[in-house]
Amino acid sequence: MKRWFLTxxxxxxxxxxxWYRRETVIEGEGVVHLQSEHEHFHLHVDLPPGMEIEPGDTLEILTVPKTHGQTNGEITYSSRVRLTKASSLRRELVRRSSLVEIKELVEHP
Incomplete structure (x- = not known):
């Protein structure tokens, strides 16, 4: 009985x-908006239709412009993007852990 239970x-x-490790990979063409100034750095990606990021997903930008570290403020360029979709279990765990973190930030004295 014990052996059966452990099995x-x-x-x-x-x-x-x-189930947790299961991933789906989608690739497409996106538009990257990069804003880099002395005190801050922003990055925004316009995804192709049908691609949507949800909690637990990972987005990779596959093309980097040849700027040699100089962006002169803001640049926009096209790039292949790879979206790795998380499993439903991982998505739910990320969503729940994020809610706990937000609650801790809000309730912090």
Missing amino acids: MLALVAGAVWL
């Missing part, structure tokens, strides 16, 4: 781990 527990843990 089932290991199978369930493995299934949850595989």
